[in-house]
Every structure is written in structure tokens, then in C-alpha cells.
Amino acid sequence: MELRELQDAVDRWIKTYGVKYFGELTNMAILTEEVGELARIMARRYGEQSEKESDKGADLGDEMADVLWVLVCLANQTGVDLEEAVERNFAKKTGRDADRHRSNPKLRDDDGAAKG
Numbered sequence: 715m716e717l718r719e720l721q722d723a724v725d726r727w728i729k730t731y732g733v734k735y736f737g738e739l740t741n742m743a744i745l746t747e748e749v750g751e752l753a754r755i756m757a758r759r760y761g762e763q764s765e766k767e768s769d770k771g772a773d774l775g776d777e778m779a780d781v782l783w784v785l786v787c788l789a790n791q792t793g794v795d796l797e798e799a800v801e802r803n804f805a806k807k808t809g810r811d812a813d814r815h816r817s818n819p820k821l822r823d824d825d826g827a828a829k830g
Contacts, residue, residue, distance in 0.1 A: 717797040745784040
């Protein structure tokens with residue numbers, strides 16, 4: 715699914731099942747809440763905290779999709795074409811960071827090869 719298709723699909727869902735969009739500030743608060751839920755799972759599953767029993771069955775992809783859903787709602791509400799925005803963002807990052815990360819010693823193994 716292309717980003718434009720995703721934006722259109724979310725818009726159709728909202729208008730069919732959701733009645734209308736929540737206000738922009740409400741959706742911003744919901745986005746913050748969803749990012750917090752994702753952060754909690756990441757911190758416990760991949761960080762130093764032990765995972766709570768209640769979080770062990772959490773679907774990481776579903777949590778990421780919740781974040782994406784609300785972000786798409788905000789884009790739709792504010793007239794942002796995410797496809798165009800992502801393309802511009804790639805161009806910005808490529809121009810700004812073309813050599814920055816490759817020359818960062820923190821991203822290299824001891825033998826000079828890129829980590830990961």
C-alpha cells in the first residue's frame with residue numbers, strides 16, 4: 715500500500731466507522747499515548763527492564779500500527795501529503811547526511827567496518 719492509499723483508506727474508515735476525526739489536539743495526545751505504549755514494550759522487551767507479564771503478549775507490530783494510524787489521521791486533518799513529505803525528507807537527509815554517518819567512528823567496529 716502506498717502512503718497516499720493509506721491516507722485515503724484511513725479517511726474512508728474514519729468517515730464510515732469513526733463518524734469524524736477527533737480534534738487535532740486530541741489526536742496529538744492520542745499519538746503521544748500510543749508512542750508511550752510502544753516505548754514501554756520496547757524498553758521492557760529490548761532494554762534493561764524486565765517485561766511485565768501483562769506486556770509479554772503485546773504485538774509490537776500492532777503497537778507500531780497504532781502510532782502510524784494516528785499519525786495518518788493528523789496528516790489528513792492538517793492537509794499533509796505524507797508521500798510528498800517523506801520524499802522531501804529523504805532528499806533532506808541524503809543531502810545533509812550523505813557522509814556523516816559513514817564517517818562516524820561510533821558506528822564502526824574496531825576493525826573499521828560498519829556495525830550492524
